Amino acid sequence: MKQLEDAVFHRDLTKNYPIITHGKGIYLYDECGKEYIDASSGAVAANLGHSNKKIAQAMFDQASKVGFVHTMRFETEVLHQLATKIVQLAPSTLNKVYFTSGGSEANESAIKLARQYHRDKGNKDKQIVIGRWQSYHGNTLGSLSVGGDVKRRKPYTANLIKTEHIYSPYCHQCPYEYEEEACIRQNNLACANDLARKITELGAENVSAVIMEPIVGSQQGAVVPPKGYFKRVREICDQNDIVLIIDEVMTGFGRTGTNFAIEQFGIEPDIMTFGKGISAGYAPLAGMIVNDKIVDGIIKNSAGQFVHGFTYSGHPVLAATGLAALEVYEEESVLENCQHVSKYVFECLEQLKEASKIISDVRGRGLLIGIELVKDKEKNILFDPKEQVANRVNTSAMDLGAVFYPGSGGIDGLYGEHLIVSPPLNITKKEIDKMVSILTEAIHLVEEELFKKE
Ligand SMILES: Cc1ncc(COP(=O)(O)O)c(C=O)c1O
Structure with a gap:
């Protein structure tokens, strides 16, 4: 019998990923019992949340x-x-x-x-x-x-x-x-x-x-x-x-x-x-x-x-x-819920944009929402891709208990940092408040890091 430590060909072979043992509604739980809000529905797929019995x-x-x-x-x-x-x-x-x-x-x-x-x-x-x-x-x-x-x-x-x-x-x-x-x-x-x-x-x-x-x-x-x-x-x-x-x-x-x-x-x-x-x-x-x-x-x-x-x-x-x-x-009138809560998520994210140094745009429809991250909002100065700002915001959010969908290269294949907010379509307003509060904190932490350096 071959002795292997880990037989999985991971997306990134240098990384260890949390092992998820179960999910419920908008939440995922790892083997240590840590809870994550699935604020991206995986790769914008888990539209009805997790562990639906039907x-x-x-x-x-x-x-x-x-x-x-x-x-x-x-x-x-x-x-x-x-x-x-x-x-x-x-x-x-x-x-x-x-x-x-x-x-x-x-x-x-x-x-x-x-x-x-x-x-x-x-x-x-x-x-x-x-x-x-x-x-x-x-x-x-x-x-x-x-x-x-x-x-x-x-x-x-x-x-x-x-x-x-x-x-x-x-x-x-x-x-x-x-x-x-x-x-x-x-x-x-x-x-x-x-x-x-x-x-x-x-x-x-x-x-x-x-x-x-x-x-x-x-x-x-x-x-x-x-x-x-x-x-x-x-x-x-x-x-x-x-x-x-x-x-x-x-x-x-x-x-x-x-x-x-x-x-x-x-x-x-x-x-x-x-x-x-x-x-x-x-x-x-x-x-x-x-x-x-x-x-x-x-x-x-x-x-x-x-x-x-x-x-x-x-x-x-x-x-x-x-x-x-x-x-x-x-x-479960999921489409109606999406239409109903979408407006609320946009309002919350617009407020976050106003308060943030790095969010320059909030766009999308329904619960497919993108936030764009730039170094200087007034002058539209973009982040150096090497800084991996979208990834860092997501890592910070994961530490705090929510996972988003970061992306880069949206402008020319290299430049352009964004984060997709796309929770399950049956998310409630109370759950949205929790999701937005984690995102706010994550953005704040990354901003502190970014602007402290200069
Ligand atoms: C717009 C679009 N088309 C096609 C695909 C590919 O789908 P799959 O990963 O299921 O092959 C994706 C996946 O993210 C997508 O977002």
């Missing part, structure tokens, strides 16, 4: 009935029930659900489906996907390629597929260097018009799809696009016969105060990917919802065959988990 029971019941069937030969009733429920929540033209087990796989599937749709229609050159810098669509090579996370892409540059990028709109730190208020007042939309320019440069006959997060999550910290942005993007895609993929992996299922964030921008995508919130993090479940035009195209031009598939697509235990989670969202 979901646990549904997983047990389904595994007890049948734990696996291969969707090349069989399906289960629960899969149909879940797909129907998802379609009922989705925009009106999106009526078929393809299941995967992670968001990266969902985006890979969407990229391939767009390509097959065009190729089989006779547009053989429509191959290129346009993504955006400082956006994230996953860590598999295809999803990493369309994403714009410079740090994650860099070690694998040679392995990435050919994709193109424009900038994500980030009005507070505009990559096109427009002044935020004037630009919005003039309805400038240089960020959306850049897509048209990029398509002209590449030739529309070579572009298959455009992929975008409706609100940029982990890479920028809940950055909301300016008014009119998605209407213009939709228009450009339509004019050029380009499939619009909206990645709702982080934002879907109520996280931003509506079932899907894209509803807030008044357009319908051609393909919408989802993950995380669908199972509230209880199981690796994700997928894509596809519009009628593409489904009809696959039936007509590809004899109904999408050349793709995974062993765990449509897994019955995952489907039962998703179905139970959607029932809990509904029965």
Whole structure:
């Protein structure tokens, strides 16, 4: 028998992570009994908090009935029930659900489906996907390629597929260097018009799809696009016969105060990917919802065959988990709670911003909220990335008993520090007070450290 001290290939092999023994509601508990508020819902996934008995029971019941069937030969009733429920929540033209087990796989599937749709229609050159810098669509090579996370892409540059990028709109730190208020007042939309320019440069006959997060999550910290942005993007895609993929992996299922964030921008995508919130993090479940035009195209031009598939697509235990989670969202009016408490969290964080030396912006929707951290608010002087300020705030908060979601590189891949505040959607006002008080203390401690040094 091999004698190993620790057989886990950790995210960071030099680190020891606290061992969590159980969770309850918004709380996690480690083996020493320390309590943490899960103020980030893990990676913005555990939207219903921890140890939900209904979901646990549904997983047990389904595994007890049948734990696996291969969707090349069989399906289960629960899969149909879940797909129907998802379609009922989705925009009106999106009526078929393809299941995967992670968001990266969902985006890979969407990229391939767009390509097959065009190729089989006779547009053989429509191959290129346009993504955006400082956006994230996953860590598999295809999803990493369309994403714009410079740090994650860099070690694998040679392995990435050919994709193109424009900038994500980030009005507070505009990559096109427009002044935020004037630009919005003039309805400038240089960020959306850049897509048209990029398509002209590449030739529309070579572009298959455009992929975008409706609100940029982990890479920028809940950055909301300016008014009119998605209407213009939709228009450009339509004019050029380009499939619009909206990645709702982080934002879907109520996280931003509506079932899907894209509803807030008044357009319908051609393909919408989802993950995380669908199972509230209880199981690796994700997928894509596809519009009628593409489904009809696959039936007509590809004899109904999408050349793709995974062993765990449509897994019955995952489907039962998703179905139970959607029932809990509904029965416990979780979306309404998110809308209700969101305003309160924003008020608390705005107050914190006013009192803080380093918080320059509070943005987002629902309970996907980002706070931006800068060295000098007046002059917009950014922190040196080496200082790892967002990480330090989170470490300090963890010591005090709450975990947030820190990020860096939101401006150009290197600069730009932020923290995502994204607690479970069923959090109460009392719990919010506790979360905000820990965050206030953590910010204060890091500020003391930062400004003492100078
Ligand atoms: C917007 C977005 N898309 C895709 C992914 C990738 O999902 P997964 O980690 O489940 O593969 C993520 C994960 O954070 C995400 O936030």
